[in-house]
Amino acid sequence: MIVIQKPGVLASVQDLGRHGHRQLGICPGGALDVLSLTLANRLVGNADGAAGLELTMGGCELRFEADTRIALTGDDFSATLDGVPLWPCWSVSVAAGQTLKLGGANAAGRKKAGLRSWLAVAGGIDVPPILGSRSTDLKASFGGHQGRALRKGDRLALGPSRLDEAQRTRRPLGLRGPDWGPEEDDAAITLRVLPGPEFEQFTLAARELLWGERWRITPQSNRMGSRLAGAELKRRRGGDMLSSGVIPGTIQVPPSGLPIILMGDAQTTGGYPRIGVVIRADLWKLAQAPLNGKLRLVQVDMAQSLAAWADQQRYLRQVAQGLATAGWPVAA
Structure with a gap:
């Protein structure tokens, strides 16, 4: 169980989206950064489509009421776990009672001024799936946790983890995430x-x-x-x-x-x-x-677009291979 002590600007339950219903006027939604959520899920042994939390502009605080394992990806909001720094794209063990805090948009020590982070927890966020997805549709008010953004005091159940006790308590495991930042002199x-x-x-x-x-x-x-x-x-x-x-x-x-x-x-x-x-x-x-x-x-052009997508999928395969080599479960 996760308790929301402080939701920040906007926090919601999201997975990879609600696809196949556009003819009904239902948008796919889901994590805006599919790559980051996928990486976070793989770092805690989840299937790629497991539900996690999308955290906007930091400033949030979460308490864990059960032993588990977490990974935070996306932007670096100077996150800490009981005061110990937690770096993006690292998977760490969490004990019941520990608290995760993300600094705000102006947090000291931030390397880049990004907008969002994604939190994956072993087993995924266990909310009822609607139309094949656990994502929150904020404008239509369904899915996720009661169809809305998270509030102080909300309690989120976790699904069954694929990790055994040795894997859950393993030392921190990390990878180098993709660089989303400015590539030009004008930032x-x-x-x-x-x-x-x-x-x-x-x-x-x-x-x-x-x-x-x-x-x-x-x-x-x-x-x-x-x-x-x-x-x-x-x-x-x-x-x-x-x-x-x-x-x-x-x-x-x-x-x-x-x-x-x-x-x-x-x-x-x-x-x-x-x-x-x-x-x-x-x-x-x-x-x-x-x-x-x-x-x-x-x-x-289209050829360049397809090549870029192939490069991204190649990177994800390399991540899966690296984690498997390290003895980590990878489930697509």
Whole structure:
């Protein structure tokens, strides 16, 4: 059992998402950074799809009421376990009564100003699955823990762990996580983007601005979408559009001309022109990009997009092989 003593800005139960229901208007949701949750689950011997906690902007405090094992991935909010530092992408044993604390967004010693962390616990968070997922759909108020963000005093049950006692109490085990941070001198995070269905509807100047601007993520962003500030992107001609399907990563341009990059909790259809789509292999970087942080959008083609996805899957296979070599259970 986990007791929420302090939930922080936004904490929720999430797994890899609720897929296969878009025709009903139900978004996939799930962890915004699938890569981080997958790594955390593997570090505690869970299946990749086990439910964990998505913790936004730190500032939270959790108490464990049973012996278990945990792993924290994503951004570094100067986490401590009973005052002992806990580093991202490390798996550690936890004794009943211990408390995990994450500092806030301004915590001392933070190396990067990211946005979210993901906590996996051996056995996973045991909430009832709805439509095949334990994820919380915050806007529709179902799934997860009572269909809502976590509050002080909430108690979360844990599922059966795959770890035996020797594995649970093993010394800390870690790996090097992927680097999501800025790659340019101007501190912009690079996202690779495919041109969207309505790309050609925009002026040549707007298309050049899409790739040339350093976009700022505004504080109005959330799990539904990242709203960007920067240059106005103009269409060659106005007019309404019929609603059409959208997916996480779709870059819509509303009448303001300022793009919105859709996230996991976004609607399933939209009527704004789709100038591009962030490739699947880079969505985890967007989930980590901080408010008021900068983005650099780089055009790629389908072959490059597929190659990037193959690289990410190769990295996950290497992680699985490394953990197996270390005698750790890995269950996809």
